[in-house]
Amino acid sequence: MLQLDKVCVSFRSERQDKIFGHTRQQVLFDVSLKVKKGTCLGILGESGSGKSTMGRVICGLLKPDTGEVMIDGTSVYASRKGRKELQNKLSVVFQDYTTSANPRFRVSDVIKEGLFVRQRREKEKLQYEKEIKKLLELVGLSEDFADRFPHELSGGQLQRVCIARAVSCNPQIVLFDEAISSLDAHTQVQIMDLLLELKEKLQLTYIFITHDLTSITYLCDDVLFLYQGHVTEYLPVDKISQTKDQYARKLLESIIVFDTEEAKTV
C-alpha cells in the first residue's frame, strides 16, 4: 500500500572554507521499503541516522531529490492528486505531544481538528460531541477530559488525546515519530497496548519510528535498520535474532542478556 523506492535526500549546508560556497549533505541513500496493509513497520536508528527525515518524506512534507513514494499505486510527489491521496489516508503522531496540541485549545478542540478534516473529506455533517465522546472512550479516557486544557493532563493522557486526533479522520495508515519516547517506561507499555488494540479495532497500518529496539519487538511485524542514512537490514521482527548486520547485532546485544559463565557467577 505504501512504498518507497530508492529515495535519496540531501540538505544544503554552508561551506566553512568559502564565504559564499555551499555543499549538499546527503542524509538518505537509496532507501526502499514496502508497508503491507494491516502490518506495523518499525524504523530503527540512532540519533542522526535520518529517521525523522524519512518520516517527513513518508508523510508528504519533504520531496526527495530522487526516488519515488507511492501510495496505493499513486506517486505522492508527482502531482497534487498524489499528495491529496496521502493526506486522506495517512495521519501522524509526533513525539512532542506538548507542542503538537495547541495549549489554548481544550481537548475537545484538539480532537475536532481531525474531525474537521473528516467532515470536509467525507462531506458528511458530524455530531462533534458524540464523536469526541466516542474517540475519548476509544483511547481510554472518560468524557470529562473533553473540557480540560493540555496542561491539565499527564504526558500519557495528552498523547492519548493526540492519538484520538490522529484516528479521528479515519486514516488507513498512522505514522508515529518517536511517539512514546518521552514517556516513562510504564506509560510506554500502556500506550503500546492501546496502539495494538486500535490497530485491530480500526484495521490500521502503522509506521513506527523509534530508537528503541524493545518497542519494535513489542509492536512491529517488520523492522528496518537505518544507519547513517543507509538501510542496513530490513527483515521480519521474528527473524531479528538471525541478522548478520553488524549495527543490528550491536543493538540486539545491548538488550539481550547472554547466558555466559561470567553472568552465572554473579
Ligand SMILES: Nc1ncnc2c1ncn2[C@@H]1O[C@H](COP(=O)(O)OP(=O)(O)OP(=O)(O)O)[C@@H](O)[C@H]1O
Ligand atoms: N532541514 C534540515 N536542514 C539541514 N540538515 C538537516 C535538516 N533536517 C535534518 N538534517 C540533518 O539530517 C541528519 C538526519 O537528521 P534526522 O532528524 O532525520 O535524524 P534522526 O535519526 O531522526 O535523529 P533524532 O533521533 O536525533 O531525531 C542530521 O545530520 C541533521 O542535521
